[in-house]
Amino acid sequence: MNKILVLEDEPMLQDMMSSYLESSGYEVVSTDNYEEALSLAYESKFDLFIFDVKITRGNGFELLDELRNSGVGTPCIFATSLNAMSDVTSGFKVGCDDYIKKPFELAELLLRVQNILKRNFNHNQNDEFITINNELKFDILQKRLLKGDKMVPLAKKESELLALFLKNKNTILTRDDIYSQIWDMGEMPSELSLRVYIRNLRKIIGNEKIISHSKLGYEYVS
Known part of the structure; x- marks a missing residue:
């Protein structure tokens, strides 16, 4: 079962998204604020993030940028009411994989989720780790360099x-x-x-x- 982290600070929409995705066979963890989302992303392994951009005490772009700089490569969909080209560009520059504009149909969100997870699954069927030498290997999906089980900071x-x-x-x-x-x-x-x-x-x-x-x-x- 794929695990999804949903960050959405509008309670009704958060509940609708979580319930719909759970009914479609996904495990969903949801939150409404930056700090909790950051902690959850570090503490647990997720297969997909769905982040609102304008959130309580923070910004979804900044959150994903922080995660990417820490070596977290989990795919991400931004769900937002922002629609300027500069906003779309900002989202992709920090490493998002897709963008969905509010208001959206839950069925459309599900299609985007399925597409990204299918693509990610196919990628995972290939060798995820590339051996560099006897001590080092590189996680090509997460873009992490590992020495044994420990991450080498890059x-x-x-x-x-x-x-x-x-x-x-x-x-x-x-x-x-x-x-x-x-x-x-x-x-x-x-x-x-x-x-x-x-x-x-x-x-x-x-x-x-x-x-x-x-x-x-x-x-x-x-």
Whole structure:
């Protein structure tokens, strides 16, 4: 049974969403505030988040951004009355997977939930963990680097960069390839920052794993 965290501060809508999803076969945990949602997301494993944006004592965008920066890659749907293009862009920049505008039909929400969970399930059928060496493995779904059972701290862009390298083993990635994948729309790519991320990754996984090709780019070698 898939487990869903619903963050919605309008009591009637929260109850309707939770009841409808439970009747459709999902386990649902619901809350109406930022801090409790954050604690729940850290303490339990969820298969999907559904976050309202304008919530009590916080903001859904900020909540997901905090979770993503902590290495939590659980897929997320934003449910919101905001409809400006800048709001949609903000949602996807912090790592959401889908967006549904209020007011919405519960049947539409269910279709979006089913679509994301199906996609996630198919992903999980592949190898979720990629072995780097005898000590390190990378959770490609959650974008977490693990040493044994303990998570190795990485900055958000470092984990995204490592994921990109592991998906393109033994292939030279140009700087433009990396910039387009790691830097969000509207962000200014930085050669200096990229070098710092590369240096930090090399310290952890080994200098020999990431090769610099002059005037071409970088290559992760397996």
